[in-house]
Amino acid sequence: MRVLRGRAATADADRERTGAMLARTGETGEPAVRVWTPGRQVAFGRREAAESGYDRARAAARERDFLPVERRVGGRAVAYTGTTLAFAHAVPVTDARTGLAERYEETTERLRRALSNLGVETAVGEPPESFCPGTHSLQSGGKLVGVAQRVRTDAALVAGCVLVTDREELASVLAAVYDALDQPFDPQSVGSVAAAGGPADPDRVRTAVERELVGDAAAVCRIEV
Numbered sequence: 001m002r003v004l005r006g007r008a009a010t011a012d013a014d015r016e017r018t019g020a021m022l023a024r025t026g027e028t029g030e031p032a033v034r035v036w037t038p039g040r041q042v043a044f045g046r047r048e049a050a051e052s053g054y055d056r057a058r059a060a061a062r063e064r065d066f067l068p069v070e071r072r073v074g075g076r077a078v079a080y081t082g083t084t085l086a087f088a089h090a091v092p093v094t095d096a097r098t099g100l101a102e103r104y105e106e107t108t109e110r111l112r113r114a115l116s117n118l119g120v121e122t123a124v125g126e127p128p129e130s131f132c133p134g135t136h137s138l139q140s141g142g143k144l145v146g147v148a149q150r151v152r153t154d155a156a157l158v159a160g161c162v163l164v165t166d167r168e169e170l171a172s173v174l175a176a177v178y179d180a181l182d183q184p185f186d187p188q189s190v191g192s193v194a195a196a197g198g199p200a201d202p203d204r205v206r207t208a209v210e211r212e213l214v215g216d217a218a219a220v221c222r223i224e225v
Helices: 011-028 046-050 054-063 100-117 165-179 203-216
Strands: 002-005 032-036 041-044 067-070 078-080 087-093 135-141 143-151 155-162 221-224
Touching: 002 011, 002 046, 011 032, 011 087, 011 135, 011 155, 032 041, 041 046, 041 054, 041 165, 046 054, 046 067, 054 078, 054 165, 067 135, 067 143, 087 100, 087 203, 100 143, 143 221
Parallel strands: 002 032, 002 221, 041 067
Antiparallel strands: 032 087, 041 078, 087 155, 135 143, 143 155
């Protein structure tokens, strides 16, 4: 198991590092985990780039000092304040047509355990009109965790975000972005680990999440990005 730590110098370099991690897992069959705090940004899904309000949404992000970036996977916009965690777990696959649901369920359960160890009890699912809506989320007084998946022929990347703190700031920028995209969004649907009674320290949350994603791997190689 390879464990990558730290943030790359730019948002583009960050995405390239995670992409390289996935490619290496596909080539070698060795799983890898990365849990980090991306720079201050709003990450848009590819389909949003084709929508009429995309330029307005990017401008709304910039006006609030968030860098607009486009990620490779689908889904709606997600914001990172610098305390928000991103996680990525690369695992080898032998058949891209199987295992999707099992990987979602296993990762969601690991995230649930990590937050429980920090004193935050969560439920599967999300409030109505949440950011980046999907069926694989955790909530506690609002959406705390979102999980997505990217599958290649040789490897899968189960990735997502954990909102640690800055609940109000996240709700504010996402409200402006979703309004520009003419998409439903309720600012009250945003939660955070801190607001749910857990720690506001991203390092503590990162450690707990990383520990659960690594699991009982016999050999761990830790690498700074």
